[in-house]
Amino acid sequence: MLVIFLASLSCVARCVHFPHVKQLYSSLDTKGASTVQLPPDPPAWHERHPPTPTADCGCQSQILKEWVAVESDSVQPVPHLRQELFRMMALAADKLRCLGASVDSVDTGFQQLPNGQTLPIPPIILAELGNDPKKPTVCFYGHLDVQPARQEDGWLTDPYTLTEVDGKLYGRGATDNKGPVLAWINAVSTFRALEEDLPVNIKFIIEGMEEAGSVALEELVRKEKDRFFSSVDYVVISDNLWINQGKPALTYGTRGNSYFRVEVKCRDQDFHSGTFGGILHEPMADLVALLGSLVDSSGHILIPGIYDQVAPLTEEERKMYKAIDLDLEEYRHSSHVKKFLFDTKEEILMHLWRYPSLSIHGIEGAFDEPGAKTVIPGRVIGKFSIRLVPHMNTSVVEKQVKQHLEHIFSKRNSSNQMTVSMTLGLQPWMANIKDNQYLAAKRAIKTVFGTEPDMTRDGSTIPIARIFQDIIQKSVMMLPLGAVDDGEHSQNEKINRWNYIEGSKLFAAFFLEMAKLHL
Numbered sequence: 001m002l003v004i005f006l007a008s009l010s011c012v013a014r015c016v017h018f019p020h021v022k023q024l025y026s027s028l029d030t031k032g033a034s035t036v037q038l039p040p041d042p043p044a045w046h047e048r049h050p051p052t053p054t055a056d057c058g059c060q061s062q063i064l065k066e067w068v069a070v071e072s073d074s075v076q077p078v079p080h081l082r083q084e085l086f087r088m089m090a091l092a093a094d095k096l097r098c099l100g101a102s103v104d105s106v107d108t109g110f111q112q113l114p115n116g117q118t119l120p121i122p123p124i125i126l127a128e129l130g131n132d133p134k135k136p137t138v139c140f141y142g143h144l145d146v147q148p149a150r151q152e153d154g155w156l157t158d159p160y161t162l163t164e165v166d167g168k169l170y171g172r173g174a175t176d177n178k179g180p181v182l183a184w185i186n187a188v189s190t191f192r193a194l195e196e197d198l199p200v201n202i203k204f205i206i207e208g209m210e211e212a213g214s215v216a217l218e219e220l221v222r223k224e225k226d227r228f229f230s231s232v233d234y235v236v237i238s239d240n241l242w243i244n245q246g247k248p249a250l251t252y253g254t255r256g257n258s259y260f261r262v263e264v265k266c267r268d269q270d271f272h273s274g275t276f277g278g279i280l281h282e283p284m285a286d287l288v289a290l291l292g293s294l295v296d297s298s299g300h301i302l303i304p305g306i307y308d309q310v311a312p313l314t315e316e317e318r319k320m321y322k323a324i325d326l327d328l329e330e331y332r333h334s335s336h337v338k339k340f341l342f343d344t345k346e347e348i349l350m351h352l353w354r355y356p357s358l359s360i361h362g363i364e365g366a367f368d369e370p371g372a373k374t375v376i377p378g379r380v381i382g383k384f385s386i387r388l389v390p391h392m393n394t395s396v397v398e399k400q401v402k403q404h405l406e407h408i409f410s411k412r413n414s415s416n417q418m419t420v421s422m423t424l425g426l427q428p429w430m431a432n433i434k435d436n437q438y439l440a441a442k443r444a445i446k447t448v449f450g451t452e453p454d455m456t457r458d459g460s461t462i463p464i465a466r467i468f469q470d471i472i473q474k475s476v477m478m479l480p481l482g483a484v485d486d487g488e489h490s491q492n493e494k495i496n497r498w499n500y501i502e503g504s505k506l507f508a509a510f511f512l513e514m515a516k517l518h519l
Contacts, residue, residue: 063185064500067091067144067178068162068171074122074145074212077113085122085208088144092181092206093125099188101127101204108216111209121216122208126228129188130201136518137201138437138511139232141464142181142239143210146173147489154491168494175495176488180238180481181206183500187507199515203232210239214464221471229472234437234514237465238503240458241482247325248445248506250438251478252431253353253457254465256388258397259424262290262405263381265417271376281414283380284366290418291382293408295358299341299351301386303404306356306397311390313354321346324454334485353457356392360384385424387459394425429466435475436517444509448502481506 072088073081093103105123112118122145130137149159149172157163162171173179184204191198205228209215221229242249264283271280295301326345342348351357364381367373386397402420409418431438433455445453458478469476481503487493 063095064169064174064179064182065162067182068173069160071160072145072173072208073148074209075148077111077117077119077212079119082119082122085145086120089122089125089206089208092144093123093127095185096125096127096204099129099185099192101129103127106220108220111215124208124217124220125204125206126224127204127206128202128228130198131231132201135199135201136233136514137203137231138514139203139205139229139235140184141205141235141237141468142184143177143207143214144173144181145208145211146176146178147211149491149493156492159491159493164497167497169497169500170492170494172493174493175241175482175486176493177210177239179495179500180503183481183504184238184507186504187511190504190508191511198511200511200518201231202511203228210464214467217464218467218471221467225472229474232472232474233518234435235468235472235474235476236437236510237462237476237478238480239462239464240460240478240480241484241486241488242480243324243326243454243456243484244331245483245485247451247454248449249454249456249480250433250441250445251456251458251480252433252438253390254429254462254478255353255356255457255459256392256394256426256428256466257385257424257461258388258394258401258422258426259383259385260401261381261383261421261423262287263379263417263419263421264290264414265379265419266415267378270378273374273376276376280376281412281416282376283416284363284377286409286412286414286416286418287363287380287382289412290405290408291360291384293404294360294384299357301356301358303358303400305400306386309392309396310355313350317354318346320455321349324349324456331484352459354389356389357387357459358384359387387461388426388428390428390430392428394422394427398422398425426461426463427466429462429469429476431465431469431476431478435477437475437477437514440513440517441477441479441510443513444506447509447513448506479506479510 067088070088070091071081071084074085089105093105096103104126106126107123108121110118111121149155151158157170159170159172162169162174164170169179188198188202205221207214207217209217240251240254264286266280266283271277293302301307322345324345326349328340328345328348331348332340340348342351361383364383365377365379367375367377386401388394388397401422405418405420442453445451462478465476465478468474481495481499482488483496483499486495
């Protein structure tokens, strides 16, 4: 039966048509975007098993094009973009209803902006297909909002026109996260088109504010814990990437994030350096000294006690890093980096995933325009963050950071005022890879791709995983389908046609494997 489902999904590949603009992408080698040679497609299912034609086949590919065309930018809080977000959520709700799902578009109120303005929050979609108590219930999380994108910022084509070049589908949201959401819908559509019963009950929770911090999502999850989520057995998130270009992965952990602001203030107005230079404790000099005290040239964090809570490295974990398929030279080349801080695959992966890192992001209040402005800023704010790992705690890290900066500042004997605040505190997330859904996903990957997946962690922070785990207390898994070079959040974001089609097959296979394990 799995052969029939995968064959039917293959028809999507034959129905997709996009404008070709290959000549525009011929210079990608020198412009820092992807020039990956895609791995060969496994033997064509439609050649060995002719797909069952369905009216929905071409429709699915067209929908990705239509969805990418919606400028669903949640980062810029402006009314016309918020209207686009509402339109995007309405399109998704309609599509789910066409599948036969019961759909609730939940009104979550208004977003209060720092300038006092309020904007409506796009509804969060709660949808469900099936309620058979004998079947497992899998809940899929996805988001349909995107990061800002303008062609003049370095896109080679209009970011909101899905464009195919050499098997790559370019467009904002193609991989983050509209493509994966539609791949789930493609999988469900196949069962519907073949008039076959879904092997699992499926629920969807889809939001439109993930890129802006998932405003109102946690509150809704808490509210729906004993209703919508009461029957959920497993939660699946498809909002990250493989670690390489051609081998699938399963993700079982992410780092957390503590984001800090350190402000140094002399007065609200700036100073003329000719009039005041040499007789002041300059705020910028104080701030540079503070930021320079946080991390050394080898990436080691200098805050006392910061490593005390880090989980010890086990031999089993060390073996998992060794087994991961990662070509360091290819990784370095595709990242356009001359040299990494570490020389081995294992060291690179451990410092990306299981050790904390500190990054300095910028300075607010400093002169950063072209030209030579001889100003002494009267007030500056430095911004930095620490990626947290098990078993670090945000409140402990906050205390350690404040104590360290206060100590460094006191040694400067400055007359300026310094304040430190943690503006974001998100805990790391880890899953149990022995849960049934990880086993089902491994089997599905083996069926579709013919290989075992890389078992990966993610160095970034995906708060919803920890939210689901803490509130509804069910197994959470990350099942990515995008390649490492997809460029999420960057110019020329894309998803490979191969990943999109095979990813749709993967999700269908996962449903079937999940049902087998639930017996």
